[in-house]
Amino acid sequence: MTDLTTLQADLTARIAGSADLAALEAIRVEALGKTGSVSELLKTLGRLTPDERRVEGPKINGLRDAVAAAIADRKAALETAELDARLAKETVDLSLPPPPERRGRVHPTMQVMDEMIAVFAEMGFALAEGPDIEDDFHNFTALNFPPKHPAREMHDTFWLPEDETGQRKLLRTHTSPVQIRAMQQGQNHKLPGWIASSQTPPIRIIVPGRTYRSDSDATHTPMFHQIEGLVIDRDIHMGHLKWTLDTFISRFFETPVVETRFRPHHFPFTEPSAEMDVKCDRSGGDVKIGQGSDWMEIVGCGMVHPNVLTNCGLDPDEWQGFAFGFGVDRLGMLKYGMPDLRDMFAGDVRWLDHFGFSAFQAPNPATGLS
């Protein structure tokens, strides 16, 4: 009896005092191994009479269970301590910076293009494109610029050299030549698939792209971006034009109401022609759209000139419609506050980082334009 009590006390103390898992294991083998002290005691049970066994059995089994439990507890405690110690050693200084990564940006002009396309796509416009190097016919003649007319001079055209036949190609001064490419009936050119080809009315397209004029200051650069719009159908009138532009402006600037006004203007390829102004406030240095009492011109537009329709093989007694042209960079400057157009094309990484957009800010009807 005393032996068992002593043995249990001795073992329990040694278990509690074991310093590591190896020492604990040694104790376990010594007590519970095949020839361990507790195992030996268990073997004695077989030699006892049933009555003795009834008395001694529970004692010895109890000893075994108590020792096993003490070992398991100690083992768990030692394991926990060991893990804690290991983890403590694995501590790092998380104030240190992660490996450097560059922050990518989408250029604001391209962001604005995407925003504009999103709004017009919602109104049923499809996209059309044309080449940057154009011929005189598509850029001027078909658009009702009479040869040698002063309106041509106003375009500050970049010219390429004369070819053998005396013809000069040019850099398109506007995206309007794509109107011609989209409307011109019966054309038989072998052109790459991305260039707009003849459509049968009704036509409803927008044309984004690079345009070029020989001009440079804070609000003019030799290259800039336009988005052209063209709608041709049987009964499209100036009221539709007004609705389209008003609706666009309000959605693009993401304000419910932007006050606008239409003014008569002159473009050779539209009749009547107009410019649209938006109400703005220039008093604080920045331009604030939709506030104040100043007007700012924002888009040129009008009803497609009958001569343009005729030049494209459409009967102006049957078809009519409107066209408009936005300066994309300029709209971006107004919406996002870039002060100088030239910066748009300078590729300064600080400017791109500041005025650029995240890859994930793709305009989307669910998340809004911007």
Add this chain to the structure above:
Amino acid sequence: MKFTLSWLKEHLETTATVDQVVTAMTMAGLEVEHVEDPGAKLAAFSVARIVEAVQHPNADKLRVCQVDTKDGRLEIVCGAPNARAGLTTIYAPIGAYVPGSGVTLEARPVRGVVSNGMLCSAKELEVAEESDGIMELSGDLAVGALAADVLGLEAVIDFEVTPNRPDWLGVRGIARDLAAAGLGTLKPDVTAAVAGAFPCPIEIAVDGDACPVFAGRLIKGVKNGPSPAWLQQRLISVGLRPINALVDVTNLISIDRARPLHVYDAAKLEGAIIEARLGRDGEQVAALDGKTYVTTPEICVIADGSGAIGIGGVMGGESTGCSEATTDVFVESAWFDPIRTAQTGRTTGINSDAQYRFARTVDPASVTPGLELATSIILELCGGVASDVLIAGHAPAPPKAIAFDRAFVKKLSGLDVGAVRIDDILTRLGFEVDGHNVTPPSWRRDVEGRADLVEEIARIEGFDALPSTPLPPIDRPPGGALTVRQVRMRNARRALAARGYAETVSWSFMRREWAELFGGGAAKLVLSNPIASDLDTMRPSTLGNLIDAAARNARKGFADAALFEVGPNFRGDEPGDQWTAVTGLIAPHAPKHWTKASGDPLFALKADLLALLDELGAPGLQVVQGQNASWWHPGRSARLQLGPKVVIAEFGELHPRVLKALDADGPMLAFEINLDAIPEPKRRGVKTKAALDLSTLMPLRRDFAFLVGAETPAGDLIRPIMGADKALIAAARVFDVYQGQGVPEGMKSVAVEVVVQPREKTLTDPEIEGLSARIVAAADKAVGAKLRG
């Protein structure tokens, strides 16, 4: 085009203010650029009279004046030599800002005498560019009268005349539109013909090619001299310099009626014929601007017996100009062809008021009325006797009648305007309305069809009245508004931005020498009139612009850059020569970092490129090394090809020679993708994806170490290994390359991990060994690879 309210009121009966005029103009299509009010800055200035002027005690050139002013009698020090008792002049009080000298006046002593204000010169008031002494005004002016009123300064309205409306280059044309817009009533034109007192002794001849119609008359016995004040002031108010009465009358009518005229000193004409004809090669004209111009057979000249004496419709000649000594004047009123005049303007570089008007088409019906108006004013100002009027040639035919269904106004504009109102607007604008037919006035050659008439109705009725009508529904393209290519451009942008590249938009043109470095620079892609010599050639590649942008950033202290651009490159000048490039560039100067992780950044770029191509839906591409264009590093660049011919992209390190030529510090790594070369996916009606076969069996991984020739691209092992069993081998990847001890000279060891995916049942050992043998055999057959012992 500039004019003043008082000038407008010569033609328009109105009580409108300048602001009302400006608003009405803007809404009628006359876009006002700005209104300058020179009187506004002279609000503090007023008339004063010098009572006494004595020598300054301490300065020879100064006088001390007692001056009657609106502020009472003041002592004012004045340095002008004409400061004298009795002189009426302009006074500026203390505190006034003097615009011509940029000084705000303070009461402080001038050489010991306090000046209580200032007496002003015309230059100080900015009413003249030069002046001697203080202003000398009429003695009957009241002291205290406002300087702006006395000097006749009033607001000048400056607006942009669109090329279709040359009639707006005359004040009367503006008045007519404003009257139609309801701002007042157009006054009648009271010009009466002056009967000739004698036959014109100077004959007129025209070559119709050069000048369709030319009218003229002689006025004898004029007394030329400075114009009267009203005429001088009128010209000055719109920025013209008065010269003498005869010349001033022509300038007046040019602005007033958009009708340029010319006056010749008849005494200086040689011979009795004045002729308008085409120039002769080598012929010279000494023009009124003091320069000599060489004429050509494209230019219309005016000639007398001595030869060319003027450039028709552009500028008169010095030899026959009118001076104060002129007594007999020949007055010309002609109609010069717009295109010829515009060309002459460009050839000679002359941009005179006359050239500007003729180039934009002067009213051909104004030839005679203009001459009569000039005659009557000259007779009034200079006296003299006028001859008969001579006319040679024929004015172009007047505009044709347009058949006009009034219902078309609503169809095209959406505006509801009644027929009566339509006809009223047209009539006010000078159109003749005769039932169905509407005939534009002679000055409206821009009006050719019914759409032009709708514009007239709509702009006078007011664009404010336009309805806002939603667009009708339209069938939408089932695939969305964008083409596959447009979607790819958009995805390329966002994919590269997500991988850390910043998007640039750079010029489509570049320096020719740079274009040549990238395989471009052909003469037909060099602009004839570039904005700058370094922006003269259409770019063959976007790489040059990105290198330049990175170099410019580096020079500002920001050397680490990852840039990209999606835009056009040009192989030639045909539409099919333009291709869409996605171009990326890394200038690897990442900041120092405590982990000191390193690796060849070229492979980071390759990872970006492959991820991008995957995003764009490109199929698997071959890496072909050693065939890149000359601007790439020969050993550190490659192409990605689809089959043996189609190059989808080039990538690698840029050649140091190219970077040096662009003044850029290397290394720089880049890629350029030809987006248009990536095949478009087959269009499928249904969007369901192919069935997915997911094996329930564990894949096995086996590593192979091959010995191959040192020059063999390690990547060349992958295709044969994958082909050894297309059903079982799911992936193969090079994970180590080793040269050195244990590897024979001229060889390298390439370690490849092969992933085997059992399909239906677990593979037995013999099956695995069989597969391994096939892999080794395939690698041997393809590139002579031997399993390393």
